[in-house]
Amino acid sequence: MNHCKNLLLTGLASLTFAQLSAQEYPNTPPEESPMPMKPEMTEIWEPEVEVVTPGEKLGDAPSDAIILFGGENLEQWVSQSDSTKAAPWEVKDGYFQVSPGTGGIQTKMKFGDCQIHLEWSAPDDAAHRGQGRGNSGLFFQDRYELQILDSYENRTYANGQAGSIYKDHPPLVNAMRSPDKWNTYDVIYTAPRFKEDGRLDSEAKITVLHNGVVVQNDATIHGLTLYIGLHNYPEAHGEDVIALQDHGTKVQFRNIWIRRL
Known part of the structure; x- marks a missing residue:
């Protein structure tokens, strides 16, 4: 019984995703639809980039030289x-x-x-x-x-x-x-x-x-x-x-x- 229930839930979830994909990507077949992306999903925050102070003029040594x-x-x-x-x-x-x-x-x-x-x-x-x-x-x-x-x-x-x-x-x-x-x-x-x-x-x-x-x-x-x-x-x-x-x-x-x- 639990196995049948799990299959039913999986099927409903797949159907719902396919419906959402069809609305978000109307020209893409459901089986090829990517997950919706958000800008923050490709942002790198850590580790923070180290600060190096450049020289005052061209040719001057930076702070870490x-x-x-x-x-x-x-x-x-x-x-x-x-x-x-x-x-x-x-x-x-x-x-x-x-x-x-x-x-x-x-x-x-x-x-x-x-x-x-x-x-x-x-x-x-x-x-x-x-x-x-x-x-x-x-x-x-x-x-x-x-x-x-x-x-x-x-x-x-x-x-x-x-x-x-x-x-x-x-x-x-x-x-x-x-x-x-x-x-x-x-x-x-x-x-x-x-x-x-x-x-x-x-x-x-x-x-x-x-x-x-x-x-x-x-x-x-x-x-x-x-x-x-x-x-x-x-x-x-x-x-x-x-x-x-x-x-x-x-x-x-x-x-x-x-x-x-």
Whole structure:
């Protein structure tokens, strides 16, 4: 008896829903009618979005950024050849400069996914050509290089000019300013992922704005940015340092900050 009663109630409920659906959706067959939606059913209220205060002007660090160079010292950096030693590059009036022959520098902290802002300029003296003019590099996880080079009226191989992922992706355009002006890089970097057994799960990705112009648009980094040979991911790794390269020229840097993503 209870079974028959339950069947009757189920049937009446289905009939009522079908009648309501037919009134709400007159052109939709009852068996395909969706449940009526309300605006609040697709609203997300929790957790509340964290507040970050942006910089006062373009290029200023937001409130949650880690300042890697604010104009006074290189206390966030160490020598790349010996991480127990201070960074050997010269700090001047609000910027620092590569000291050629002393080796690269790297951050004390390690990072994976990140947003980074960096300002740089090539030497005013444009006597050299190609890779010999204003050459440095910004390395993510101490492995993947975003090329720094004076590419203003200075032809070289496309995947080795400013804004390139070195020996991997040429920039979409050449947005370089003249040697007497400062350039900006604003970068969104997504680190590679590896499976538990060490095999590659997903490659690194990078988006780069050079002087406000998109030059890398969610580009895939195909592995170590080697000078010679094909790129690959030879081993699994986690977070690692941000590094700046000493390539023998006096490139200058200022206003460097980073946000973990």
